[in-house]
Amino acid sequence: MTVKEIFDSMDYGPAPESVAEALAWLIDQGDRFGHFIDGAFTDPGDGFESRNPATGEVLATLTQATQADVDEAVAAARKAQPKWARLGGHGRARHLYALARMIQKHARLFAVLESMDNGKPVRESRDIDVPLVHRHFYHHAGLAQLMDSELPGMVPHGVCGQVIPWNFPLLMLSWKVAPALAAGNTVVLKPAEYTSLTALLFADICQRAGLPKGVVNIVTGDGAVGEMIVGHDGIDKVAFTGSTEVGRAIRRVTAGQAKPLTLELGGKSAYIVFDDADLDSAVEGLVDAIWFNGGQVCCAGSRLIVQEGIADEFHARLRARMDKLRIGDPLDKSIDVGAIVDPVQRDRIAQMVAGCRAGTVHQVNAQLPAQGCFYPPTLITGLEPSDPLMQEEIFGPVLVSTTFRTPAEAVELANDTRYGLAASVWSENLNLALDVAPKLVAGVIWVNATNLFDAAAPFGGMRESGFGREGGWEGLRAYLAPDRKTKPLARIEPFAGNGADPEGIDRTAKLYVGGKQARPDGGYTRAVYGKNRAVLGEVPIANRKDIRNAVEAATGAAGWARTTGHARAQILYYIAENLSARADEFAHRIDAMIGGRKGADEVEASIRRLFTYAAWADKFDGRVKGVPLRGVAMAMRAPVGVIGALCPDEAPLLGLISVMGPAMAMGNRCVLVASEPYPLAATDLYQVLDTSDVPGGVVNILTGSHEELAPTLAQHAGIDAVWSFSSTPLSTRIEADSAASLKRTWVNDARARDWMGPAGEGAEFLEAATEIKTIWVPYGE
Ligand code: NAI
Secondary structure, three states: OOHHHHHHHOOOOOOEOOOHHHHHHHHHOOOEOOOEEOOEEOOOOOEEEEEOOOOOOEEEEEEOOOHHHHHHHHHHHHHHHHHHHHOHHHHHHHHHHHHHHHHHHOHHHHHHHHHHHHOOOHHHHHHHHHHHHHHHHHHHHHHHHHHHHHOOOEEEOOEEEEEOOOOOHHHHHHHHHHHHHHOOOEEEEEOOOOOOHHHHHHHHHHHHOOOOOOOEEEOOOOHHHHHHHHOOOOOOEEEEEOOHHHHHHHHHHHOOOOOOEEEEOOOOOEEEEOOOOOHHHHHHHHHHHHOHHHHOOOOOOOEEEEEHHHHHHHHHHHHHHHOOOOEOOOOEOOOOEOOOOOHHHHHHHHHHHHOOOOOEEEEOOOOOOOOOOOOOOEEEEOOOOOOHHHHOOOOOOEEEEEEEOOHHHHHHHHOOOOOOOEEEEEOOOHHHHHHHHHHOOOOEEEEOOOOOOOOOOOEOOOHHHEEOOEOHHHHHHOOEEEOOOOOEOOOOOOOOOOOOOHHHOOOEOOEEEOOEEEOOOOOOEEEEEOOOOOEEEEEEOOOHHHHHHHHHHHHHOHHHHHOOHHHHHHHHHHHHHHHHHOHHHHHHHHHHHHOOOOHHHHHHHHHHHHHHHHHHOOOOOOEEEOOOOOOEEEEEEEEOOEEEEEOOOOOOOHHHHHHHHHHHHOOOEEEEEOOOOOOHHHHHHHHHHHOOOOOOOOEEEEOOOHHHHHHHHHHOOOOOEEEEOOOOOOHHHHHHHOOOOOOEEEEOOOEOOOOOOHHHOOHHHHHHOEEEEEEEEOOOO
């Protein structure tokens, strides 16, 4: 092309990135890779080819891990872990810093290899993925350095099993490996089968940077290998990023295995444009929202929700901008949209779009490369919120669009999804944007921006987008547990009676639902006997219908989440005051139920605990993150919603208060199933709640069989989190049953907790009662 021709067309000339170094590295490795176990590459075994999706050419042959390989990797990680933890925060910080420096030094090699393997434009891998990767290692070197002083009493889990997807292969590796290592864990990681090369280059870097052997182990292969890792007996913690379907399968496989789990899954994130937005910026934002990485982004702004009055104008500007996108060779530095990772994914996208019977489809008319795996940027306008493509994750460069009239309608449409990963809000009126942001059910919200990421800013979803956060102190916590010895919790059976007829009892307790005493749906009650076998009273046997009523009442009390921490504190103090006035009565009741004379201590501890949570109600704050971008990220704490809990059996009053206190303090509503063997202190508490200004529905208390009620709690779509401190071993059941709706669970794995001591309260409870919502706002220059 001559200079004159270039001036005539104003077209881009070719700007190819050299692949020589990446090819040299592959050749140096022999083009065939084994796994990276215990600090060395194993001999290549039977496996599969890794291809460049833009050309179809084979880049390398990878090994499909066997069970023996996974066992070996887990054993290496196990062996290395105690020594790695003993290095201390500073020792680990030095290693993480060394890794950060090495990645930075080889940044171009990583970027080119990533683009060859995944098909993403090298402009993205060079300017976004890889810089975020070394930033992640630097940031976590810092967290490791500070954690001994900032997080005292926390210890690593041990060996982490980590499975990652193909859309940001190296970046997802860094999100998994850096916090795990910083916290003192060792890892066994499996990259996605389409994109394992940068993970193997990272393994090479670990070797060269002198990382102790066994600290990082990388095994390659498909989903079967992922399954071997997450279900492995030697794995203490599981972290996964990928599809919601596989996330759900992992929840089921790991149910009852006492493995903390974080899941970062799919999304269908809303991109809301108000009529007062800077439309050109919002159009440009969409390029980053849905055409960044070909839309193969879990938090892609894939659902455009645009205000009716500007919709035509906005779509017209968008189509004009789309038609200018350059699609082609990912290794050309001026390409906007590269290849789709694999023909399987491309065909999936094409099928979904072909199946769309509604709306108007616009696809860019640029010439796609003759070979390779490409799909044109696509806009589908005029869809209804219920159309399948408005609900299903396409995971490709396809934007769907609908319109709204009022801010309230925008919020309703945005939240009309089973996912809850991210959302963008565009308006020049920050009052409006900041009014809308808290109403969106999403873990990450960008105001007048989109797809911003930083190592300090927690990232993760709500609803079926998964649970747990990655990034910052909040993400680090997922790799740590309180340093506590536990012992098995034996099942506590109710005392049997002496044969006396309970009929003579004048007072039968009821359930407490919606602020009122309610008869059980089934109409059955059971007698409660004391240690001396005398009958103490009768309690209802709640069934699934009663749970449903309680959830309905809790749902109706949603206003509690909007009260101030100060108001919630006052009510908690008031409960404590009223409990204190009846302390003797409660103490006698506890003594009569359990036997012994510890009742007074338990009541005193309960009052103290209510004070603790009244104190926390307006103090468990989020953090503002000074991210290296034009803005700040506010990691706010939001209530989880409705918490269903099986209260501790062994401490009939204190156990219930220990669950109710943090839940209420943080703005949640709760459905509490009282201690099964000793339920009467809970039923006595109704009157205390009634006289303490607790709004109806905020606390609902049921009595009955934990075993029977647990599945209903775990399966109920109106419950956002299930906690179990029951002495009946229900962890497996609850975790498996929660998989369908991917609700948050916190179970005791039949381990005992000392409710009187520090293990009975504090940050662990407050964290379980909150979700982090990261809101990015423009701020400063
Ligand atoms: P996937 O969820 O199957 O793969 C992600 C990772 O999980 C890979 O490393 C895979 O080998 C592994 N894996 C697969 N089955 C497993 C199992 N049973 N146990 C443990 N690990 C397992 O994603 P896939 O099939 O590659 O993509 C399908 C769809 O998933 C995409 O079209 C997209 O909608 C979604 N997806 C979402 C991602 C996200 O970041 N949220 C990332 C990748 C895919």
